[in-house]
Amino acid sequence: MKKRRVKVDFCSLVFHAVMVFASAMLISTAAAAFKNLGEGMEVPSFTLKDLGGQDVSSDGIKGKKAAVIVFFATWSERSLVQLKDLEEVRSALQEQDLEIIAINVDHEGMDAGEIETVRAKVAELGVTYSVLVDTDLGVFRRFGVVAVPSSAVVKSGGIIVATVNGYPSLARGEIKERIEVLLGVKEDASASTASETGYRPERSSLLNYNLARRLYDSGMHSKAERKLQIAIKSDDKFVKPKVLLGDIYLAKAAKKKAYLLKAKEMFETALEVSPGDEAASTGLARVLVREGAVDDAEKLADSVLEKNPAYTTALIVKGLILAKRGNEKETDRYVMEAVGLARMDPEVLALAGTVYEESGNLNKAALFYRKAGEKLGY
Numbered sequence: 562m563k564k565r566r567v568k569v570d571f572c573s574l575v576f577h578a579v580m581v582f583a584s585a586m587l588i589s590t591a592a593a594a595f596k597n598l599g600e601g602m603e604v605p606s607f608t609l610k611d612l613g614g615q616d617v618s619s620d621g622i623k624g625k626k627a628a629v630i631v632f633f634a635t636w637s638e639r640s641l642v643q644l645k646d647l648e649e650v651r652s653a654l655q656e657q658d659l660e661i662i663a664i665n666v667d668h669e670g671m672d673a674g675e676i677e678t679v680r681a682k683v684a685e686l687g688v689t690y691s692v693l694v695d696t697d698l699g700v701f702r703r704f705g706v707v708a709v710p711s712s713a714v715v716k717s718g719g720i721i722v723a724t725v726n727g728y729p730s731l732a733r734g735e736i737k738e739r740i741e742v743l744l745g746v747k748e749d750a751s752a753s754t755a756s757e758t759g760y761r762p763e764r765s766s767l768l769n770y771n772l773a774r775r776l777y778d779s780g781m782h783s784k785a786e787r788k789l790q791i792a793i794k795s796d797d798k799f800v801k802p803k804v805l806l807g808d809i810y811l812a813k814a815a816k817k818k819a820y821l822l823k824a825k826e827m828f829e830t831a832l833e834v835s836p837g838d839e840a841a842s843t844g845l846a847r848v849l850v851r852e853g854a855v856d857d858a859e860k861l862a863d864s865v866l867e868k869n870p871a872y873t874t875a876l877i878v879k880g881l882i883l884a885k886r887g888n889e890k891e892t893d894r895y896v897m898e899a900v901g902l903a904r905m906d907p908e909v910l911a912l913a914g915t916v917y918e919e920s921g922n923l924n925k926a927a928l929f930y931r932k933a934g935e936k937l938g939y
Contacts, residue, residue, distance in 0.1 A: 594726035596705030609693035627743035708902035727871025766796035803831035884920035907936035
C-alpha cells in the first residue's frame with residue numbers, strides 16, 4: 562500500500578510539474594540549453610530587477626549587434642567560471658555593441674539577505690555587466706532552462722543564434738568567437754554561416770505555440786493541446802509544438818495508457834523533422850522505457866548525452882534504465898548529476914523520485930517527490 566501511495570503522488574506531481582513550467586566547432590559542441598526556445602527563435606520579453614533594485618528589460622538587447630544571456634546560480638561552480646569569463650569577454654570588447662545579462666536563479670523566493678549574498682559573490686568575481694534576479698523563476702520557466710548554467714548568444718532583433726548548457730571547457734572560446742563574428746570584428750565564413758542557422762517558424766505557428774506554452778504552464782492542458790495542434794498544422798516543420806504535445810500525452814499516459822501511443826507518434830514525427838533533437842529523443846526514450854524496450858531507450862539516451870552531457874532529462878532517463886537493471890551505484894550517479902544541474906526544477910525532482918521508486922528505494926522517492934511538491938507550492 563505504501564508503494565502504491567507514492568506512485569499516486571508522483572502522477573499528480575509530474576502532471577502539475579509539466580503544467581507550471583560562430584564557428585563550425587561551435588555548431589558541433591553547442592547543445593540545447595532551453596526546452597522552450599531554440600536557435601532561430603526570438604528571446605521572449607521580460608523585465609527583472611537588478612542587484613540595485615532597478616528594473617531591466619530584455620528589450621534593450623534587441624537593438625544590439627550581439628548579446629549574451631546566461632542563467633546562473635552561486636551554488637554552481639561552472640556558473641561562477643562562466644561569469645568571470647564573460648567579464649573578460651566584455652572587457653576585451655568593451656567598445657563594441659555588446660550586451661551581457663546574467664540572470665540569477667539560485668532558488669525561488671529569495672529574500673534580501675540571499676540577494677546580498679549574490680551581490681557579494683558577483684563583486685568578488687569583478688562582474689560589471691547587468692546581473693538580474695529571477696525571484697519567482699518565471700523567466701527560468703519561460704525559457705525552459707535545462708541545466709545551470711545555460712546561455713544564449715543573441716543577434717540583432719533578439720534572435721537566438723546559439724545555446725550552450727553546462728558550460729563545457731571549450732565554450733569560452735566558442736562563445737567569444739560567435740560574438741566577434743556577430744560584431745563584425747572577426748571574419749570567419751563558417752561562423753558567419755552558422756550564425757544564420759536555426760529554424761524560423763511561421764509566425765502563426767509560433768504565436769499558437771507561445772500561447773500553448775502559457776496555457777500549459779497554467780495547467781490548462783486541454784486548451785494547450787488545441788493550440789499546439791493548430792501550431793503543427795500551420796507549420797509542420799516546427800518541432801517544438803510536437804515535443805510539447807508529446808510531453809502532454811506522456812503525462813496523461815500515467816492515467817490513461819492509450820496516450821502512450823500518441824506520445825510515441827508525436828516524438829517520432831518530431832524526430833523525422835529534426836533527427837537527433839534532444840527533447841524529442843529523450844521523450845521517445847521515456848516512452849520506450851514505459852513499453853519495456855529498455856535497450857532501445859538507452860541507445861537514445863546515450864546519443865543525447867554524447868552530444869549534450871548536461872541534458873538533465875536524459876540523465877534521469879539513463880538513471881531510470883540503470884535502476885531497472887539493479888545498478889544502484891550508477892543510478893545514483895546519473896540522478897544526482899541531473900539534480901545538481903537543476904535542483905530548482907520540480908520536473909527534474911519529480912522524475913528523480915520515479916527513478917528511486919523504480920529501484921525500490923521509497924524513502925528517497927518520497928524525499929524527491931516532496932521536494933518537487935515544495936517547488937510547486939504544495
